[in-house]
Amino acid sequence: MNDDVIEITALKADSFGRIALMRGSRGVFVRRDLSASPWWLRFPAWRLARREARAIAQLNGLADTPQLLAWDGVRLDRSYMEGAAMYQKPPRGDVAYFHAARRLLLQVHQRGVAHNDLAKEANWLVLSDGRPALIDFQLAVLGRPRSRWMRLLAREDLRHLLKHKRTYCPEALTPVERRLLKRHSWLRDLWFRTGKPVYRFVTRKLLKWEDNEGQGPKP
Missing domain, CATH: 3.30.200.20 (Phosphorylase Kinase; domain 1)
Incomplete structure (x- = not known):
C-alpha cells in the first residue's frame, strides 16, 4: 500500500x-x-x-x-464521496431522495449484499447534489440474493430506510410502506430481546462510547 x-x-x-x-x-x-x-x-x-x-x-x-x-x-x-450524513443534512420533505435511496438499496441487494446497519443515520449520506449514498459496510452480509436469509435481511434494510422516511418525509409513505413498517420480523424481535442489550453493554460499559441514537460514536 x-x-x-x-x-x-x-x-x-x-x-x-x-x-x-x-x-x-x-x-x-x-x-x-x-x-x-x-x-x-x-x-x-x-x-x-x-x-x-x-x-x-x-x-x-x-x-x-x-x-x-x-x-x-x-x-x-x-x-471518498462528498456529502454529509443524514443527521447533518436531513432530507426533510425530499421525496426524490427516498425514491433514489430505495432504488440504490435494491441495487445493493441485487449484488448479493445486505447492509445490516441502516438504522444509523450516519451510514446514509446526502451527497453534494442531493443524491443518497451508503457507507460503513462493517456488518454487511453476503449471499445469494434470492435466498430466504438474504431476503429477510433485505427486508430489514428496507424497514430501516422507511423509518427514516417516516421521520423526514412521513406524508410520502405509501399504504404498503406503512404496513411494512408495522410488520416486525423474528430477527428484529430477537435482536431487541438479546443482541441489543449485549451491544449496549459492550459499547457503553466496556468501550465507553455512546452511539448517539444512530449518529455514530463520539470521537
Missing part, C-alpha cells in the same frame, strides 16, 4: 480503528486504520474491516457506494 499520502482530517475514531480523509497520488480517499485499535480489540476490528472490504468489493462499479482501493489487513482504503 502506497505510504506517500497525507492526512487531511480525522473523520471518526473509536475502539475499532481510526477513519481519516487522506490525499495521495490517486486523489482524496478515506482510510480506516486498525493500528489505532487496542491490542485486545485488534482481531474483531480486523474481522469487521475484512467484512467491509469484501462487501464493497462485491459492489464494485455501483454508483453511490464506496469503491475498494486497497486492503492489506491493517489499513482499508476506499473512495
